[in-house]
Amino acid sequence: MSERSEIEWTDATWNPVRGCTKISPGCAHCYAETFAERFRGVPGHPYEQGFDLRLVPEKLLAPLSWRRPRMIFVNSMSDLFHQDVPDEYIVSVARTMAQARWHTFQVLTKRSERMSELLRSELEFAATQPHIWWGVSVENRKHGVPRIAHLQQAPAVMRFLSIEPLLEDVGKLDLRSIDWVIVGGESGPGARPMQPAWVRSLRAQCRQGRIPFFFKQWGGRRKALAGRQLDGRTYDEMPRRRLQPTESTIAAP
Numbered sequence: 001m002s003e004r005s006e007i008e009w010t011d012a013t014w015n016p017v018r019g020c021t022k023i024s025p026g027c028a029h030c031y032a033e034t035f036a037e038r039f040r041g042v043p044g045h046p047y048e049q050g051f052d053l054r055l056v057p058e059k060l061l062a063p064l065s066w067r068r069p070r071m072i073f074v075n076s077m078s079d080l081f082h083q084d085v086p087d088e089y090i091v092s093v094a095r096t097m098a099q100a101r102w103h104t105f106q107v108l109t110k111r112s113e114r115m116s117e118l119l120r121s122e123l124e125f126a127a128t129q130p131h132i133w134w135g136v137s138v139e140n141r142k143h144g145v146p147r148i149a150h151l152q153q154a155p156a157v158m159r160f161l162s163i164e165p166l167l168e169d170v171g172k173l174d175l176r177s178i179d180w181v182i183v184g185g186e187s188g189p190g191a192r193p194m195q196p197a198w199v200r201s202l203r204a205q206c207r208q209g210r211i212p213f214f215f216k217q218w219g220g221r222r223k224a225l226a227g228r229q230l231d232g233r234t235y236d237e238m239p240r241r242r243l244q245p246t247e248s249t250i251a252a253p
């Protein structure tokens, strides 16, 4: 858990689960794994067990003690819908989010089928809360694009896509009922390159659908050098909560 985050599209991170296992090509250079494994075996460190998945129940209520409203990325170091996280534990995480209404929570997963099922059952109470945003990762056509339909099938009030690391041209997407799109390239050693044309296509589709578009980074081995400008400007568009549709932040094309 951290009250501050360096991730461009959030303010803070909250990790009531730590660790994960890889599920698709977007996981190949998982930053969370690299970070966690650095501390494997360090006594008393939160990542003493490296990237092995474990629940952290003592962190379940943490956001309730943060009085200042924040955008909170839930499980930046894990995947809440991993098969080893029990349904009851996920419900406990959602209860905290539902209670802490002054924050905005961003839940992002690659386990989209499980998220979709739970949002239609045990998590229905949280799906309808506009301060809880539900998102899926989309890195390619084969593994990433099908997750969009799972998200659309869920009765979520706020839905977003994290198209990162963008590994290929994902083509024309069905963006109906999607409230926000984040796009970014992979960074760090061995980063797989992203073509500008792939990003421009997504920007155009967002423009057409009047969907806020956030361009996070080009990535590469040294991401600071590549920067985050696209055709001479940055794109930091964010959705407003659905209850405030007149306050749209969509920038002029």
Ligand code: SF4
Binding pocket: 020, 021, 022, 023, 024, 026, 027, 030, 031, 032, 033, 076, 077, 078, 079, 110
């Ligand atoms: S799902 Fe996310 S946290 Fe889990 S291994 Fe893949 S990239 Fe890492």
